[in-house]
Amino acid sequence: MDEARDLQAEFNRSIARDDLAALWVARRGVDLTKPRSEAKAKVWRYADVYPHIAEAGTLVTAEDAFRRVIVLANPAFGGELRATNTLYAGLQLVLPGEIAPCHRHTQTAIRFVIEGEGAYTSVDGERTRLHPGDFVVTPSWSWHDHGNEGDGPVVWLDCLDTPLVDFLDTAFRETYPDMTYPVLRPEDDAQARYGANMLPVGYRSSRQVSPVMNYAYKPARAAIERLARTSPPDPCDGTRMRYSDPASGGWPTPTMGAFLQHLPKGFSGAECRVTDGTIYVAVEGRGRTIIGDEAFDWGPRDVFVVPGWLPYRHETNEDAILFSLSDRPVQQLLGLWRQDRITA
Numbered sequence: 001m002d003e004a005r006d007l008q009a010e011f012n013r014s015i016a017r018d019d020l021a022a023l024w025v026a027r028r029g030v031d032l033t034k035p036r037s038e039a040k041a042k043v044w045r046y047a048d049v050y051p052h053i054a055e056a057g058t059l060v061t062a063e064d065a066f067r068r069v070i071v072l073a074n075p076a077f078g079g080e081l082r083a084t085n086t087l088y089a090g091l092q093l094v095l096p097g098e099i100a101p102c103h104r105h106t107q108t109a110i111r112f113v114i115e116g117e118g119a120y121t122s123v124d125g126e127r128t129r130l131h132p133g134d135f136v137v138t139p140s141w142s143w144h145d146h147g148n149e150g151d152g153p154v155v156w157l158d159c160l161d162t163p164l165v166d167f168l169d170t171a172f173r174e175t176y177p178d179m180t181y182p183v184l185r186p187e188d189d190a191q192a193r194y195g196a197n198m199l200p201v202g203y204r205s206s207r208q209v210s211p212v213m214n215y216a217y218k219p220a221r222a223a224i225e226r227l228a229r230t231s232p233p234d235p236c237d238g239t240r241m242r243y244s245d246p247a248s249g250g251w252p253t254p255t256m257g258a259f260l261q262h263l264p265k266g267f268s269g270a271e272c273r274v275t276d277g278t279i280y281v282a283v284e285g286r287g288r289t290i291i292g293d294e295a296f297d298w299g300p301r302d303v304f305v306v307p308g309w310l311p312y313r314h315e316t317n318e319d320a321i322l323f324s325l326s327d328r329p330v331q332q333l334l335g336l337w338r339q340d341r342i343t344a
Contacts, residue, residue, distance in 0.1 A: 084277035118150015125184030133217025285320025
């Protein structure tokens with residue numbers, strides 16, 4: 001027996017010298033029956049993070065920083081700029097009168113407005129005004145800049161598919177020669193063309209992303225509130241809806257899905273798990289989410305992560321609204337997404 005082990009060990013050392021490995025050795029003791037997300041459950045409370053955001057505003061300008069962002073770095077990844085296995089998240093500050101310079105990159109971005117009025121985002125020559133609860137899609141390889149024409153600071157959550165793009169080794173970036181991209185279309189032109197349950201006659205999508213740039217919070221909030229009054233809540237997620245591409249019925253972006261959900265007062269959700277690691281933003285109300293064997297309290301503007309395939313359940317002590325993002329579009333496209341409603 002010892003001789004056999006020695007021969008196998010020598011064999012492994014021998015093939016390693018030729019950059020080879022034995023699969024049966026590499027997989028020994030590894031549980032292949034279920035996913036094993038490296039990400040950790042984590043909550044970033046806005047009251048704790050904002051002082052750092054405000055201090056950053058006194059230390060560096062938006063132009064010098066290019067993007068003044070406090071990254072939400074999941075502690076599982078040792079300082080890597082990741083919130084989940086595949087998604088990056090950070091809180092960006094733009095002060096009154098500032099411009100975050102124009103550039104483009106292959107990563108797709110979704111920006112969810114946390115607080116403040118008066119800011120805009122410009123995407124390929126069209127501007128849209130930002131209000132709390134709105135989210136804006138910045139498609140891959142689109143020229144974009146941001147500005148704040150208001151009287152106070154504006155903070156939003158940047159969420160990008162950067163870790164996924166980096167894994168595929170397809171990250172490219174280009175800086176525009178001027179601070180801003182030329183304004184080529186009327187403000188919120190996309191909303192007029194595509195955001196009223198209508199499409200221009202003859203419209204054909206030129207890329208795999210929603211033509212709607214700004215998904216406004218107020219109409220989405222009103223819709224989910226009406227649905228919550230007339231339909232029973234889902235045992236796990238209350239009343240949860242996904243944002244869609246009005247042209248195809250698909251997701252707003254090919255790599256990131258966005259959701260809005262209502263949890264009624266006194267909600268005590270059933271335990272559930274899904275394969276897509278999810279970034280949540282508490283928009284209204286307070287509650288807690290039990291993730292694995294840990295409980296995380298949250299309130300307005302807090303951000304928290306539920307890693308993939310880790311059991312979770314929500315509880316509330318008042319009506320609550322949660323916005324969330326995940327890589328579910330990629331998983332569903334590849335036929336990999338799975339959900340498990342756990343029963344006792």
